[in-house]
Amino acid sequence: MYAPIISYPSIPSYPLEVPDATGGSSFQLRKMERIAVHGKNDLLIPHRKDYYFMVLLWEGSGRHWVDTTAYTLKPDTLYFTVPHQVHLKEVLQPVSGFNLNFTEEFLALDSSGVLRQLPIIQNPQNGHELHLAPSDVAFVQDILEKAYVEYSAAQPWHRTVLLAYLHVLLVYLSRLYTEQYCTSEKADEAALLSKFRTKIDASYSRHHDVATYADMLHLSAGHLSEVVKAQSGKSAIAHIHERLVVEAKRLLFHTEYTSKEIAFQLGFEDASYFNRFFKRLTQQTPLHYRLATREMYQ
Structure with a gap:
């Protein structure tokens, strides 16, 4: 049964809240092992995130609204949104995967400006999910595993290393985005x-x-x-x-x-x-x- 629609007088916007200092206040990488996403009440009401949000899901199900479109969550899929879209999570089955969040501030560390122009960031087709082949899941998961080790250890220059991992990840995802959404564009x-x-x-x-x-x-x-x-x-x-x-x-x-x-x-x-x-x-x-x-x- 669909969850009832409850309206609110305004839509709150949430900044990225990082529980430790490894990514500053602009980068967060979490590993989820059968996490039941229902503990934080504000996830169950319409809200905006002022940061980029990505989830690589390999286990779990449920529905996640982006603006007025509902997505039924599926394993071996990457979900992504850009800042300030409206989110609404319905109660989910326990999920496993990686949750990656980063802000415009973190992207600005890339002095070349390349990351900001990538299709997965620009999202010209307004897509929110990438279907991954087994080889894609393996590649993306491997990059995120390596980034998670670096994120957790917080060694010197860790932000530089995290940016390098993010660069590889976003370029790879942009190739998949182009294949799935905009193959005919010059x-x-x-x-x-x-x-x-x-x-x-x-x-x-x-x-x-x-x-x-x-x-x-x-x-x-x-x-x-x-x-x-x-x-x-x-x-x-x-x-x-x-x-x-x-x-x-x-x-x-x-x-x-x-x-x-x-x-x-x-x-x-x-x-x-x-x-x-x-x-x-x-x-x-x-x-x-x-x-x-x-x-x-x-």
């Missing part, structure tokens, strides 16, 4: 699409037009639109609108904010225009969406 144009989506994530509540994002990327609006359309099959303005709809759905699904309050948070000056905008893109009014989705998952 590297340079795919990078532009990723940068465009990153700009949208940072500014969607303030800027709703393509020209502003083109200026941020030092491009003409026409060229940006052409590349985005070729890479994703969707127009540039569709990406902006979809990001607004995703956030609107998060707030409608997980909070009790009114349509007017949500419209204001998303940068709409007129609540009635927001209602028409939402209905045009979803074929539902905000109120109908809220009622229908909550009824569906009761």
